[in-house]
Amino acid sequence: MAKLVSKEETKEEMNGKSIVVILMGAPGSGKSTFCENVMKSSNRTWVRVCQDTIANGKAGTKAQCIKRAVDGLKDGKSVFIDRCNLEREQRSEFVKLGGREVDVHAVVLDLPARICISRSVKRTGHEGNLQGGRAAAVVNKMLQKKELPKLSEGFSRITFCQNDSDVQGALDMYTGLGAKETLPSGCFGQKNPDAKVQQGIMKFLKKAEDSSTKESKVDNSHHSVAFEETKGSSVDESINITPSIDNVNKEVKEEEDLPMYSSVPAVSTLAFPSISTSDFQFNLEKASDIIVEEVEKFLKNVENVRLVLVDLTHRSKILNLVKAKASQANIDSKKFFTFVGDITQLYTQGGLCCNVIANAANWRLKPGGGGVNAAIFKAAGPALETATEERAASLNPGSSLVVPLPLSSPLYEKEGVTHVIHILGPNMNPNRPNFLNNDYSKGCNVLRKAYSSLFEDFASIAQTQQTIEKGGDEQSVARPLELDQVLLERRSTNDFPNNDQKTKREDTYESERNKKCKGLEIALGTHHVSKLNDNASVSDPTQATKKNTPFKKEKIGGKISKSWGSWAQALHHIALNPEKHKNDVIEILDDVVVLNDLYPKARKHLLVLARTDGLDHLADVGEEHLQLLRNMHAVGEKWAKQFSSDDASLIFRLGYHSVCSIIAATTPSCY
Numbered sequence: 001m002a003k004l005v006s007k008e009e010t011k012e013e014m015n016g017k018s019i020v021v022i023l024m025g026a027p028g029s030g031k032s033t034f035c036e037n038v039m040k041s042s043n044r045t046w047v048r049v050c051q052d053t054i055a056n057g058k059a060g061t062k063a064q065c066i067k068r069a070v071d072g073l074k075d076g077k078s079v080f081i082d083r084c085n086l087e088r089e090q091r092s093e094f095v096k097l098g099g100r101e102v103d104v105h106a107v108v109l110d111l112p113a114r115i116c117i118s119r120s121v122k123r124t125g126h127e128g129n130l131q132g133g134r135a136a137a138v139v140n141k142m143l144q145k146k147e148l149p150k151l152s153e154g155f156s157r158i159t160f161c162q163n164d165s166d167v168q169g170a171l172d173m174y175t176g177l178g179a180k181e182t183l184p185s186g187c188f189g190q191k192n193p194d195a196k197v198q199q200g201i202m203k204f205l206k207k208a209e210d211s212s213t214k215e216s217k218v219d220n221s222h223h224s225v226a227f228e229e230t231k232g233s234s235v236d237e238s239i240n241i242t243p244s245i246d247n248v249n250k251e252v253k254e255e256e257d258l259p260m261y262s263s264v265p266a267v268s269t270l271a272f273p274s275i276s277t278s279d280f281q282f283n284l285e286k287a288s289d290i291i292v293e294e295v296e297k298f299l300k301n302v303e304n305v306r307l308v309l310v311d312l313t314h315r316s317k318i319l320n321l322v323k324a325k326a327s328q329a330n331i332d333s334k335k336f337f338t339f340v341g342d343i344t345q346l347y348t349q350g351g352l353c354c355n356v357i358a359n360a361a362n363w364r365l366k367p368g369g370g371g372v373n374a375a376i377f378k379a380a381g382p383a384l385e386t387a388t389e390e391r392a393a394s395l396n397p398g399s400s401l402v403v404p405l406p407l408s409s410p411l412y413e414k415e416g417v418t419h420v421i422h423i424l425g426p427n428m429n430p431n432r433p434n435f436l437n438n439d440y441s442k443g444c445n446v447l448r449k450a451y452s453s454l455f456e457d458f459a460s461i462a463q464t465q466q467t468i469e470k471g472g473d474e475q476s477v478a479r480p481l482e483l484d485q486v487l488l489e490r491r492s493t494n495d496f497p498n499n500d501q502k503t504k505r506e507d508t509y510e511s512e513r514n515k516k517c518k519g520l521e522i523a524l525g526t527h528h529v530s531k532l533n534d535n536a537s538v539s540d541p542t543q544a545t546k547k548n549t550p551f552k553k554e555k556i557g558g559k560i561s562k563s564w565g566s567w568a569q570a571l572h573h574i575a576l577n578p579e580k581h582k583n584d585v586i587e588i589l590d591d592v593v594v595l596n597d598l599y600p601k602a603r604k605h606l607l608v609l610a611r612t613d614g615l616d617h618l619a620d621v622g623e624e625h626l627q628l629l630r631n632m633h634a635v636g637e638k639w640a641k642q643f644s645s646d647d648a649s650l651i652f653r654l655g656y657h658s659v660c661s662i663i664a665a666t667t668p669s670c671y
Contacts, residue, residue: 017182018102019044019078020069021174022094024085024149025109026139028116034109034171035080041175047072050082058647066093073102086146088153095154103182106149106158107170113143114351121348121414136353136416151187160189268462269306271339271346272358273372274318275450276425276443280432286444288321292329294451298459299335305462307455308354309338310346343372344379347415354417356458358400361422363433365395376420380411384420395424397434398449402457408583421457425450575609587639592632594639604643604650608632 023031035048049068054060069079085091091106098104117136149158161167166189177183274291276282295307311319319338326336339352346352360372365388367377377384383406392401400423411417426446427434436443578585578593587594591612597605612628615621621629633654640652 021105022081026116028119029109045077048080088147103156108160156185158187267304269354270356270458271308271354280427281429292325298455307336356419383409398446400453
């Protein structure tokens with residue numbers, strides 16, 4: 001669309017007719033920027049109505065937005081409605097503002113989802129606080145429900161913008177619109193009136209599989225990220241090289257389908273580097289055979305997961321070997337593919353969201369060295385090193401260690417990574433520890449065990465996340481702490497019956513777990529998690545106790561009920577160690593802890609946790625606990641009054657959960 005207004009569409013003189021421009025578009029499409037650019041350069045007086053800031057700089061209601069728009073029109077001003085307005089119902093009340101003296105226009109910023117996602121993830125200080133790794137899920141959810149506007153709704157003019165050039169054209173048009181001018185009526189710029197949702201999103205959601213028979217022009221089957229391999233067997237140079245992130249972005253035209261990796265996955269996704277083939281100098285041919293065999297075996301037994309082999313360069317020999325062999329083995333390219341890029345920036349740089357990544361660790365489980373290990377520890381921040389130390393002191397070849405990322409980790413906040421799995425493979429480098437002296441019989445066995453352990457750990461995380469989602473959580477990405485607690489429960493049972501050694505270890509762990517259920521003498525998540533790993537050395541119990549000194553027994557030293565779900569156990573863990581969850585806890589008192597709900601069901605949603613031993617359910621509350629309940633209630637009321645003083649539109653209710661003796665102060669959300 002070269003021009004939004006043709007020569008025939010000359011402006012008509014009117015007697016000061018106001019305009020309501022209803023902006024439509026997903027988060028990150030540029031609605032607020034559009035308004036600001038028009039308002040600072042236009043001769044016409046505009047009022048911007050934004051629900052994110054309508055209540056004295058804070059989020060408000062649709063009713064407040066309508067009132068602000070009406071007031072602006074009464075003053076003879078034109079109005080921008082800066083909301084997503086993707087559904088007809090969302091915009092219907094604003095369309096009714098039109099009349100004899102008011103034209104209602106729609107400007108549809110129908111930009112590709114990948115652009116909106118990229119902008120949303122990278123921005124900071126957003127008015128609606130929609131930014132970071134979770135923004136993609138919101139964008140895609142909104143686009144599923146998108147209803148393109150029609151003139152029959154009551155619009156006098158609709159302008160569609162599908163790229164930056166279109167947006168600039170609309171911007172220039174409204175900026176140059178004089179106080180007594182209007183624009184011709186009609187629908188301009190729409191390319192496909194029947195398109196409801198971008199095809200890339202539909203494909204990703206698997207809602208267009210039956211109707212779509214064409215393959216994407218970009219090969220999604222095998223994109224890749226780890227380290228450039230220069231040693232080992234040669235690879236046929238005629239093999240097509242996996243495109244890099246930059247090349248993918250150049251090759252995908254805006255009107256084409258989006259790559260399937262451009263959205264937050266509906267299934268759990270593990271990104272992993274090639275193990276032992278870089279610094280440990282493992283033979284590439286043998287390593288690629290083992291990767292393909294273990295991947296194939298794993299995917300036959302586990303559903304609703306994706307595996308992604310990653311490396312930094314499209315010249316990677318291991319990637320091309322694996323890609324060719326995976327194709328020969330007829331492995332489903334939707335479940336296993338390769339990707340070129342930085343494993344610590346898969347989402348922000350490449351649009352590939354992986355909730356779990358594997359780290360090619362050293363035996364000391366320490367940062368340093370080069371390659372993947374150094375990059376992941378640096379990207380995750382000090383929190384990863386601390387969390388790793390709490391779980392194990394070292395790692396033996398052929399084993400892995402699951403570490404849930406704290407919420408404060410940049411990898412969690414920016415990339416959506418909830419877990420890092422440390423893995424150590426066999427070493428064929430004489431200058432590194434555990435040198436196997438080119439014993440490939442033993443080396444291949446160790447590498448198989450390493451990948452098997454990695455995939456088993458990932459399966460536990462994926463199954464746990466699916467369980468939490470089915471339980472009714474409203475977010476698509478489960479909290480790392482919750483997953484960690486359920487992983488403890490799962491790993492204490494025989495999830496993988498073919499592994500006799502692991503079965504014996506887990507039986508031992510279950511026995512120890514039963515002994516310790518009377519009290520948390522050693523902090524949960526330190527001793528227990530370490531024991532779950534075959535060859536991960538357990539940190540000294542006395543040191544662990546020093547690091548995680550429990551509260552006085554008379555206050556919180558109680559047992560963890562086996563009937564509790566992961567959600568309750570996660571909250572119990574916070575009550576035990578509130579100082580470890582400073583990003584979540586907003587107040588610590590002698591008898592209660594106050595924190596924000598991770599998945600708020602309203603604009604403000606607090607949890608008040610009791611820290612008294614024995615109150616596992618409401619049925620445990622007796623007369624002696626009346627003062628505690630009064631204190632909890634008073635704390636809830638205090639926070640409700642504090643929030644209400646900042647925003648008088650808030651209405652709070654207080655209620656009790658059935659477990660953990662929680663008061664939750666909530667208010668209905670306003671959209």
